Amino acid sequence: MTNIEQALGSVRARIAASESRYGRPPGSVRLLAVSKTKPPSDVAEAYRLGQRDFGENHLQDAKAKLDALADLDITWHFIGPVQSNKTRAIAAGFAWVHSVDRLKIALRLNDQRPADLPPLEVCIQVNISGEASKSGVDPDHLAGLAQEIRSLPRVRLRGLMAIPSPSGDFEAQRAPFRRLRTLLDGLNGDGFRLDTLSMGMTDDLEAAIAEGATMVRVGTAVFGARS
Ligand SMILES: *Cc1c(COP(=O)(O)O)cnc(C)c1O
Secondary structure (H helix, E strand, O other): OOHHHHHHHHHHHHHHHHHHHOOOOOOOOEEEEEOOOOOHHHHHHHHHOOOOEEEEOOHHHHHHHHHHOOOOOOEEEEOOOOOHHHHHHHHHHOOEEEEEOOHHHHHHHHHHOOOOOOOEEEEEEEOOOOEOOOOOEOHHHHHHHHHHHHOOOOEEEEEEEOOEOOOOOHHHHHHHHHHHHHHHHHHHHOOOOOOEEEOOOOOOHHHHHHOOOOEEEEOHHHHOOOO
């Protein structure tokens, strides 16, 4: 068994155990394998083991990988900060963008999504308190941004994403995930039909699943530490 085979197996087991423990239907949490900084051969290995969703956070780092693996039936997710001058390549190369946090970026992705591809699936990144990065829309501005994005034909708003700052305490990990779920529920109460909560990484995926994550973004636990 390779390292990736073993690691992927144990991440899948962690997800299944949390689904069961927190009353989530089996298979309701999708694993997004975060392959940033890792070589195409690692992605190909995970693919061989049945993994189909992969996440990248730097266009520059991702480009060669997407090209090298173009023959594989991979769903690529962009999860990093989106710069305006990168939207064209992101709109063409990725199926999902989890990190939309301002209208300007959504408009560019909408305009630049190639006509021969289905609409780009997007999540709004929210800056819930204690965010590790500066990215993400302020919760007070979420509803307005969601309304604007909803009207765009070439992007499809699927849900919300957040990256809370790390915490070793399980209950403390759960709190920001609960806030994100509450924000999603609020939008759905206002007539949205959002089905995606992109939250949880290597060190807090159990807490995220307990709070309703539908997609966990896991790098280190699948591919090992990044240098
Ligand atoms: C790197 C990264 C991850 C994965 O982090 P790990 O702790 O290695 O699992 C998840 N989400 C985003 C946005 C990332 O940049």
